[in-house]
Amino acid sequence: MTSEDLSATQVPASTSLANRYGGQKRAMTRKTKRNIVMAALVVGIAFAAWVATSSAQAPVTFKDIGYSTVDGTQAEVDYQVTKYPGATAKCAIKAMDSKFAVVGWKVVEIGPNQPEESADGGSTTAQRTVLRTESPAVSGVVDSCWIVDSGK
Structure with missing residues (x-):
């Protein structure tokens, strides 16, 4: 009697990759994208203000x-x-x-x-x-x- 080898059964590629590397990543939501853009804008404005005020003090x-x-x-x-x-x-x-x-x-x-x-x-x-x-x-x-x- 021979038994069927279960290890040879084919598993779909997407399932085996998901098991090995993890599931698919979710796309960023519109709110997350907006928050990133706003944070970058705040950092840019702060940098511009720092440059403007640091050059105001005359060097010697x-x-x-x-x-x-x-x-x-x-x-x-x-x-x-x-x-x-x-x-x-x-x-x-x-x-x-x-x-x-x-x-x-x-x-x-x-x-x-x-x-x-x-x-x-x-x-x-x-x-x-x-x-x-x-x-x-x-x-x-x-x-x-x-x-x-x-x-x-």
């Missing part, structure tokens, strides 16, 4: 021009600062020795400029800062500059 840039050592306890640093003429900036100036160790440090405030003070409408000003040093300096540079919050 600086350029080192040179330095000189007056004696073993003083150094002079010459630099240019470019900013919005009505803004106030602060710059950190440092003097360094031959091993790049900081031997002098000073934070200076650069106030608003008049438009007639420079060729570019008062944006760029030349500055000279005298630093006291604890040992002879071999270089002097601007470390960083930033705009001072006007709401002091």
